[in-house]
Amino acid sequence: MIAMTAKARAKSSDILLSVRDLVVEFATDQGIVRAVDGVSFTIKAGETVGLVGESGCGKTVTGLAILGLIPSPPGRIVSGSIELQGQDLTQLSEPELRKIRGSEISMIFQEPMTALNPVFRIGSQMIDVLRRHQQLSKRQAHAAAIEMLAKVGIPDPAVRIEEYPHQLSGGMRQRVMIAMALSCGPKLLIADEPTTALDVTTQAQVIEQIIKLQSEFGMAMILITHDLGVVAETCRQAIVMYCGSVLENAPVTELFAHPRHPYTLGLLGSIPRLQADRQTKLPIISGMVPDLLHLPSGCRFADRCNKVMQQCRQQRPLLGALPDTSTKVACYDPH
Amino acid sequence: MEILQYSLRKLIAGIPLVLGVTLISFLLIVYFGPDKTYDLLGKNPTAEEIAEVRSQLGYDRPFVPRYLEYLHEVITFDFGNSESTDEKVSTILSRTIPVSIALALPGFILGNVLGVMFALLAAYFRGRWIDKFIMGFAAIGMSISFLIAIIGFQILLSSSDGLDLFPVRGWDTSTPLQYLRYVTVPTLATVFIALGYNTRFYRAVIVEEMTRDHVRTAKAFGTPPARLFYRNILKNSMIPIVTRIVFSIPFIVISGSLLLESYFGIPGIGKVTYDAIITGDQPVLKAVVALTAILFVVAQLLTDICYRAVDPRVSLK
Numbered sequence: 317m318i319a320m321t322a323k324a325r326a327k328s329s330d331i332l333l334s335v336r337d338l339v340v341e342f343a344t345d346q347g348i349v350r351a352v353d354g355v356s357f358t359i360k361a362g363e364t365v366g367l368v369g370e371s372g373c374g375k376t377v378t379g380l381a382i383l384g385l386i387p388s389p390p391g392r393i394v395s396g397s398i399e400l401q402g403q404d405l406t407q408l409s410e411p412e413l414r415k416i417r418g419s420e421i422s423m424i425f426q427e428p429m430t431a432l433n434p435v436f437r438i439g440s441q442m443i444d445v446l447r448r449h450q451q452l453s454k455r456q457a458h459a460a461a462i463e464m465l466a467k468v469g470i471p472d473p474a475v476r477i478e479e480y481p482h483q484l485s486g487g488m489r490q491r492v493m494i495a496m497a498l499s500c501g502p503k504l505l506i507a508d509e510p511t512t513a514l515d516v517t518t519q520a521q522v523i524e525q526i527i528k529l530q531s532e533f534g535m536a537m538i539l540i541t542h543d544l545g546v547v548a549e550t551c552r553q554a555i556v557m558y559c560g561s562v563l564e565n566a567p568v569t570e571l572f573a574h575p576r577h578p579y580t581l582g583l584l585g586s587i588p589r590l591q592a593d594r595q596t597k598l599p600i601i602s603g604m605v606p607d608l609l610h611l612p613s614g615c616r617f618a619d620r621c622n623k624v625m626q627q628c629r630q631q632r633p634l635l636g637a638l639p640d641t642s643t644k645v646a647c648y649d650p651h
Numbered sequence: 652m653e654i655l656q657y658s659l660r661k662l663i664a665g666i667p668l669v670l671g672v673t674l675i676s677f678l679l680i681v682y683f684g685p686d687k688t689y690d691l692l693g694k695n696p697t698a699e700e701i702a703e704v705r706s707q708l709g710y711d712r713p714f715v716p717r718y719l720e721y722l723h724e725v726i727t728f729d730f731g732n733s734e735s736t737d738e739k740v741s742t743i744l745s746r747t748i749p750v751s752i753a754l755a756l757p758g759f760i761l762g763n764v765l766g767v768m769f770a771l772l773a774a775y776f777r778g779r780w781i782d783k784f785i786m787g788f789a790a791i792g793m794s795i796s797f798l799i800a801i802i803g804f805q806i807l808l809s810s811s812d813g814l815d816l817f818p819v820r821g822w823d824t825s826t827p828l829q830y831l832r833y834v835t836v837p838t839l840a841t842v843f844i845a846l847g848y849n850t851r852f853y854r855a856v857i858v859e860e861m862t863r864d865h866v867r868t869a870k871a872f873g874t875p876p877a878r879l880f881y882r883n884i885l886k887n888s889m890i891p892i893v894t895r896i897v898f899s900i901p902f903i904v905i906s907g908s909l910l911l912e913s914y915f916g917i918p919g920i921g922k923v924t925y926d927a928i929i930t931g932d933q934p935v936l937k938a939v940v941a942l943t944a945i946l947f948v949v950a951q952l953l954t955d956i957c958y959r960a961v962d963p964r965v966s967l968k
Contacts (some may be wrong), residue, residue, distance in 0.1 A: 383871055385867065385870055385871055389778055411875075413873075414873040414874075414875060415873065416873070417870070417871055417872060417873035418871065418872035418873040419873065422871070422872070423871040425864065425867070425868060425871075427864055429863045430863065430864040430865060431865055431867075432865055432868065433865040433868075433869065433883055433886075433887070434865065434887065434962070434963070434964055435884065435886050435961065435962055435963060436882065436886075443880075444872075444874075445872045445873075448872075448874070449873065449874055456904075480963045480964070482963070482964045493868070496872065497872075564825055570793045
């Protein structure tokens, strides 16, 4: 009995972040939009989880909600909990959250060209973050910032630190963002499409850099992306989102070898492959993403699903574990 | 050094503007302006008398020499003597411009500083009652005519029907206290009106800046609100704010206080300009117009240099 509780505790302490039944709503002129609807997942320390889905499926909002950065008004977290090592972030006050932002949890954004403050030198911005979260003198913070810039692969960091964001290329700016995000040794990094705005060669370099640093710092990462290729390369676990809810949550190898949800299947099917016959048409998922203001009452994917049943239209399938796998899927008839 | 070179280039580039303004003002005020012949001659002049006076006044000379003569006046800044008081125009200007500045400066500074402060407040509490309250007042300030504001404040503060605290009109700067007594009511009226426009404008600028990506980044790194406002929002909103402030300088020096000065009987440049328009005092008008044009060129130069100071992306090349 005692042994069991100890074991259970050991298991739960592995879990770094636990999101449960998160609901985020935005008030618009047309009505209330539920951008995130009952999202649950857990992340273990040091693990990389990919959050995959189309634009507008709620990936970024989920990321912002973890840091308490939902613009309010119009948005708000309606219900659910976000626990970081047992501490519910949704219950924290703004000053308490500020202590966590940038130190325990960091976030990097999609658009490196605009994500840095254009009127301050990058050094000044990095030192600002370092000194806010750590007891450092100006000189120590300056040295730490140079060290971080070197770590993310910026040549001549001592020179570059005196430059303004506009003097750097997009890839360099994203590296500066990464350096800033990692400077206080966060336990969790939320990377919101960190490479989408970069050109392809830079993309690979930046992703590689992130992964290298992630293992070096031993932090967990949520990689928000619509690029399944990046997920396959970098993540252990993948969460597929659609219209604000999770459709499938599976280990990456499982997901690619054996996609369970028809939507996941469709997503994987619509990736162009080099080996494929050039004459064959690239399969697409038919139909359109439903309007978030008028979501169907049943499964959100029902209208586009080729296996749709009566039941799908009546009641939303809940995310449940498939027997004998570590995959969770929200479908009445998984593959 | 870079700034000096840049200033010189900009000033040279400003010459066509000054030329254009002087040409138009020459056409309107001098060439097609009031004909003084009959004022000077009195009743029943003979044709010879008319021709003589016209040639004395230079009316019979062709366009180009007359315009060049005007340009010469602009360059040497010697516009001759006023036609109504026979005082040297440059003496009039050097006497009245300081008065105008002393009158307009407090309102100008308060109007902008308070405008930015209220705009920050309104932007921070966007959509809440404090925002609606401030913007409501701004709308009132914008909707009321300047003259009504002047009369309103006068009745409230200067008349025996109101508090009767300040003199109704006039100007005295002999002691700081006297200056304060005379400048208060005009300043209040100016600030009341300016705040309406300024707050609205600055709020729009600040709200736009608040939604920028780098503001979100700063929030994601735990920047507290005060620092966020100063480092991310205010500093980045400086370009439109500086533009607005610097470009209103020519107005406060020259024409902005026209209504204020004529209404309060303050002997500033605005009053002189007003009187010159009424009496058709060409030398004074020519000087004021030329001065305004030159000030605009200088203000433009100043804004560009200020841009460099607030935004490292701006190059003076």
